Structure formats: structure tokens, C-alpha cells
Amino acid sequence: MQDIGQALSLAFALVMSGDGDLYEIVALSLRVSLSAMAVACLIGLPVGALVAISRFRGRGLVLVVMNALMGLPPVVVGLLVYLHFSRAGPLGFLGLLYTPTAMIVAQTILIAPIVAALSRQVLEDLNGEYAEQFRSLALSRRHMVGALLWDARYSLMTVALAGFGRAVAEVGAVIIVGGNIDHLTRVMTTAIALETSKGELALALALGIVLLAIALGVNAAVHLLRQTGARLAYV
Amino acid sequence: MLNKMFKAAIAALCLAGPAAAQDSSIIVQSTTSTANSGLYDYLLPIFKDESGITVNVVAVGTGQAIKNARNCDGDVLLVHAKPAEEKFVADGFGTSRTDLMYNDFIIVGPASDPAGVAGMSDAKAALTKIAEAGALFASRGDDSGTHKKERALWKAAGIDTTQGSGEWYRETGSGMGATLNAGIGMGAYVMTDRATWISFANKQDYVIAVEGDTEMFNQYGVIPVNPEKCPSVNVEAAQTFADWLLSADGQAAIAAYKVDDQQLFFPNAPAQ
Numbered sequence: 268m269q270d271i272g273q274a275l276s277l278a279f280a281l282v283m284s285g286d287g288d289l290y291e292i293v294a295l296s297l298r299v300s301l302s303a304m305a306v307a308c309l310i311g312l313p314v315g316a317l318v319a320i321s322r323f324r325g326r327g328l329v330l331v332v333m334n335a336l337m338g339l340p341p342v343v344v345g346l347l348v349y350l351h352f353s354r355a356g357p358l359g360f361l362g363l364l365y366t367p368t369a370m371i372v373a374q375t376i377l378i379a380p381i382v383a384a385l386s387r388q389v390l391e392d393l394n395g396e397y398a399e400q401f402r403s404l405a406l407s408r409r410h411m412v413g414a415l416l417w418d419a420r421y422s423l424m425t426v427a428l429a430g431f432g433r434a435v436a437e438v439g440a441v442i443i444v445g446g447n448i449d450h451l452t453r454v455m456t457t458a459i460a461l462e463t464s465k466g467e468l469a470l471a472l473a474l475g476i477v478l479l480a481i482a483l484g485v486n487a488a489v490h491l492l493r494q495t496g497a498r499l500a501y502v
Numbered sequence: 503m504l505n506k507m508f509k510a511a512i513a514a515l516c517l518a519g520p521a522a523a524q525d526s527s528i529i530v531q532s533t534t535s536t537a538n539s540g541l542y543d544y545l546l547p548i549f550k551d552e553s554g555i556t557v558n559v560v561a562v563g564t565g566q567a568i569k570n571a572r573n574c575d576g577d578v579l580l581v582h583a584k585p586a587e588e589k590f591v592a593d594g595f596g597t598s599r600t601d602l603m604y605n606d607f608i609i610v611g612p613a614s615d616p617a618g619v620a621g622m623s624d625a626k627a628a629l630t631k632i633a634e635a636g637a638l639f640a641s642r643g644d645d646s647g648t649h650k651k652e653r654a655l656w657k658a659a660g661i662d663t664t665q666g667s668g669e670w671y672r673e674t675g676s677g678m679g680a681t682l683n684a685g686i687g688m689g690a691y692v693m694t695d696r697a698t699w700i701s702f703a704n705k706q707d708y709v710i711a712v713e714g715d716t717e718m719f720n721q722y723g724v725i726p727v728n729p730e731k732c733p734s735v736n737v738e739a740a741q742t743f744a745d746w747l748l749s750a751d752g753q754a755a756i757a758a759y760k761v762d763d764q765q766l767f768f769p770n771a772p773a774q
Contacts, residue, residue: 354574354734362734364575365529365560446529446560449543464679465538466704 274472281473282480288450293481296454299367300435303374307430310375311382312423316412318383319390333387336380341373341439348373348444365446370454373440378430385426390415421493428489435482455481527556528739531568531576533647534677536722537561539697539766544759549746555739563646563677571595571725574732577740579725580747582647582695587723595732596725600748603756603767604721607651609712610682610699611691619691623714626659632691633661636670640685640692643673647720652693655717695720697766722767724748749774 281289318329350356352364352372363369393415394401401411416423438456445452447461455478462471536542537559546557560570564581571579572595579596581587591599609628611619617637619628632639641663642649656663663671672690674681678698685692686706694702699710724747726740746752753769760766 353570354732356573359574359734365558446558448529448558448560451558461538463683464534464677466679466683466702468683468704 270469270472273469274476277469278473278476278480282477289477291450292453292455292458293477295367295452296435296456296478297481297485299370299441299454300374300431302371303378303434304427304431306371306375307379307382307434308423308427311379311430312386312416313412314379315383315386316390316415317408319387319415320394320408320411330387333380333384337384339377339380341377341437342443344373344377345440345443348376348440352444364444365448365452367445367452369444370441370452373444374434374437377437377440378434381433382426382430385429386419386423389419389422389426393419421497424489424493428486431485432482435478435485526554526739527558528577528736528743529558529560529575530578530580530743531560531562531571532580533564533567533582534561534679535582535648535695535698536580536767538677538679539701540761541697541756541759541767545747545752545755548755549743549752552751553739553742553746555742557743563642563644564648564650565645571727574727574734577727577735577737578743579727580722582720582722583650584721584723586647586650587725591725594730595728597728599723599725600744601770601772602722602724602747603753603769603771604719605696605767606713606720607648607693607718608696608699608710609691609693610685610708611711612686612689613707613709614689615711616689617691620709620711622712625655625712625715625717628712629655629659629661633659633663633666633670636666638670638672638685638688638690639663640681640688640690641671641673642678642681643675644677646678648678648693648695651718651720655693658717700764700766701761721770747771 318326318333348369349364351358352361352369353359354364363372394411397415401414406414436456438460441452441454442457442460445454445457447453447457453461455474459471459474459478462468462474532542538561542557542559546559550556560567560576562570564583564586567576567579567581568586568590570576571590579587579590580602587596587599590596609619609625611617617632617635619631622628641652667673672684672688674684676684678694679702682692682694682698682702683704686704686708691711724744726737726744727735729735729737747756748771753771756767756769757765
């Protein structure tokens with residue numbers, strides 16, 4: 268147990284030392300996972316909204332599949348992206364393997380279903396309240412989707428955060444497609460895995476604490492944004 | 503609308519990451535033992551100063567490293583499983599294989615030494631004692647160079663480990679460090695390369711139990727990936743890196759790398 272106390276002070280010392288390598292790793296973690304979150308929202312929110320307002324044959328099956336995809340194993344996603352981006356694979360000519368872009372693609376595939384499935388639920392509930400109004404105004408689908416997405420924006424922020432949380436915490440996908448290359452594709456989780464395999468358990472734990480602090484910071488920032496937005500809405 | 507979203511997604515991706523494939527960088531597919539021991543952290547800055555070439559190391563087990571290189575996802579292969587390396591070259595994926603450096607494998611175990619093998623230098627006899635005592639043994643189980651060597655030793659000792667799999671013979675399916683962590687956690691004997699062991703930080707009460715058998719010699723080789731099979735390789739930079747490792751300068755740098763005053767790798771490239 269002494270490792271934990273040691274890790275706490277080590278985490279503090281690491282952050283305070285202004286260690287360039289640490290900041291580089293933190294910055295890449297944020298860049299990759301925030302990008303993945305943004306792209307996943309671009310894909311997942313409209314899909315979630317469309318499914319929320321649509322009624323069609325086989326909808327139940329679509330919902331089950333969407334929800335099941337939330338449980339995609341990162342290592343399987345990593346392997347699939349690797350097989351496509353490998354030089355021997357169909358997209359190998361792009362030369363994207365072992366780049367941050369490949370990591371963003373993998374994490375996007377991982378979290379887009381989460382954003383789609385959760386936003387579908389949120390928007391469907393809201394649509395239940397709005398449906399009558401929508402009908403009386405004879406709105407087009409596009410306007411309905413727009414109105415729902417806008418009015419649910421604060422709930423959807425939480426959905427986006429759920430996606431970000433999954434992305435920034437996963438190691439299975441990024442270690443395969445990124446390769447954990449120093450100064451190129453090393454992120455917080457792969458650095459933690461590396462230090463663990465070196466037996467540097469206190470350092471690994473310290474990095475874990477830093478990662479937690481980052482997640483806390485991102486969530487706090489969104490919380491502030493939400494509060495400010497809500498306050499302004501009442502002015 | 504979907505089309506627009508797709509374009510936006512692609513645009514976002516392109517903004518997000520510059521392609522890493524610049525002329526002055528290569529990817530080396532290598533093993534966890536060389537990377538975890540800190541050798542590359544020591545060598546690569548020296549090489550970069552001399553050549554201006556950035557070397558990116560992907561550290562995985564030898565089996566996976568060879569597989570990745572066969573998929574053309576690397577410019578140089580630096581691993582430790584000679585038969586598999588020679589097959590890689592014979593299949594046309596590598597231009598040539600050269601001995602680079604060596605160290606040796608050791609078997610580490612808890613200070614309590616449940617199988618009574620401490621101080622032995624005969625690997626086969628020690629493994630036989632471990633199996634007979636039913637003492638826990640943690641194996642890589644991942645087709646890495648270390649795992650290949652370990653299996654060869656069990657075979658030479660005439661012991662069928664599949665009988666004990668999941669009982670006393672525990673295959674972690676992980677890298678060297680992860681297997682050491684697991685083995686130490688459960689009090690099992692572990693075969694590891696000496697470099698990883700010396701630089702490993704979570705030794706607890708573990709000590710070297712078996713060492714010094716010539717059968718446990720651990721040879722590393724370097725292979726530039728063949729551009730005829732893999733047109734994407736950075737031929738010039740890959741050859742420059744391999745040549746430097748094998749040169750007097752590179753060999754001296756390998757010999758100079760020490761952890762706790764102990765030399766981890768012994769250069770043995772053929773004289774140029």
C-alpha cells in the first residue's frame with residue numbers, strides 16, 4: 268500500500284516539475300480523445316436523432332444493435348483498424364498506421380455508438396414531449412432534429428462526456444494502432460501500461476492520478492459551460 | 503446530409519493529425535526486452551545526432567514484430583529468435599540478417615525457492631525440478647522470442663507443459679514486464695532476459711535462481727525490411743540505421759549502455 272502514497276507525491280512532483288515529456292503525452296491524450304469525441308458527435312448525434320424520431324420496420328433490432336455496440340471491446344476495434352491501415356491492408360496506402368490520426372479513427376469507432384445510443388434515448392424522451400407540437404407545426408425532419416438537438420444540448424454534453432471518458436481511458440485500441448511510440452503516439456494510458464511493464468508501479472499509478480485529474484478538469488470545464496449557458500438562458 | 507457529415511468528419515481527421523511518414527523517420531519493429539530496458543532511449547538520441555534520422559520504435563513480442571514487419575508496417579526488424587528471423591529473410595521480407603548483440607536468459611524465483619533450484623546452472627535440470635515439484639512457473643505464452651526459447655528448453659528437458667497448463671504452468675499471454683509482475687504476484691518462477699531483469703523495478707523478494715547455461719544464450723539480430731516486398735519502406739534511412747548499429751560506433755554505444763553499473767547487451771556484430 269505504500270505505493271499509493273508514493274504515487275500521490277510522485278504525481279504531484281511530476282506535474283510541478285514541468286516535465287516536457289509528461290506535458291507532451293497529456294497534450295496528445297487530450298488531442299486524440301477530444302478529436303475522437305468531436306467526430307463521434309458529428310456522426311453519433313444525427314444518427315441518434317434520426318432513429319429517435321423515426322418509426323420503421325426492424326427498429327427494435329436497430330436499437331438492440333446500437334446499444335450492443337456500446338460494448339465494443341477496444342482491442343477488437345484496434346485490431347480491425349490495424350488490419351485496414353496496415354501497409355498490407357486496404358487503406359495501407361494512406362500511411363496512417365502509427366499516427367495520431369489512426370488513434371483518432373479507432374477511438375471514434377469505439378465511442379460513436381455510445382454517443383448514438385445514449386443520444387437516441389435522450390432525444391426520444393424529449394421527442395415524446397414535443398411530438399404533438401411538431402405535428403401541429405408540420406415541421407420537416409431536419410427541423411425536428413435541429414430543435415431536439417438544440418433543446419437537449421445540456422443532456423447531450425453529458426453524452427459527449429461519456430464518450431470522451433471511454434476514449435481517454437482506453438488502452439487496447441490505441442496501443443495497437445498507435446504503437447506507443449515515444450514522442451509520436453504515446454498517450455497517458457499507453458504510458459501507464461509501459462511503466463507497469465517496467466515494474467515502475469508507483470510511476471504508473473502517478474500517471475493514472477494525472478489522467479484522473481485531466482478527466483476531472485474536462486468535466487469541470489463542461490460543467491461550468493453548462494451552468495453559464497443555463498444562467499444566460501434565463502436573463 | 504450524411505455526405506456532408508462524412509466530409510466534415512474526414513476534414514476533422516485531416517486537421518487532427520499530420521501524416522508521420524516523413525523522409526527522415528523510420529519505424530523499427532522490436533521487442534519489449536530491448537525497449538523496456540531503456541536501450542533505445544540511450545541509443546536513438548546518439549544516432550539522431552549523427553544522422554538526423556528519427557527512429558520510432560514499436561515494442562511488441564518477437565512474434566508480433568515479425569508479423570507486423572511482414573505486413574510492411576516497419577522499416578527495420580530488431581528481434582531475438584534466429585530461426586524465425588532467418589525464415590523472414592528466406593521468405594523475401596528482409597534483405598539480410600546480421601548478428602547484432604547478445605545477452606542471456608535467466609530464471610528468477612522467490613527467495614523461498616520452493617523447487618530448490620537456486621544456484622543451478624543447468625536449465626533443463628532446473629526446469630525438470632520445477633515440474634516435478636509442481637512449483638508455479640509463469641510463461642510468456644505469447645510466441646515471443648523469450649517464449650520460443652523457453653518452449654525449446656522444456657522440449658529439450660522432455661517435459662510436456664500442456665499437462666500442467668492452468669495448474670502449475672501459467673501462460674500469461676503478455677509481455678516480459680507484465681509476466682514478471684504476474685509471476686512475482688503469484689510466487690512463480692519466470693524465465694526472462696537479463697536486460698529486462700536488471701532494469702525491472704518491481705523485483706520484491708525475487709532473485710536470480712538459474713543462470714549460466716550456454717543453452718540460455720540470447721542473440722539479437724537486425725534485418726532491414728526488403729523494399730521489393732514492401733515498396734513503402736524508407737530504404738536509405740533503414741540501411742543507415744542498420745549499418746550504424748553494426749558499425750564500430752554503434753557497437754561501442756551498445757556496450758556503453760549500463761543500468762546499475764551492469765552492462766545489459768554485449769555487441770557481437772561481425773567485423774566490418
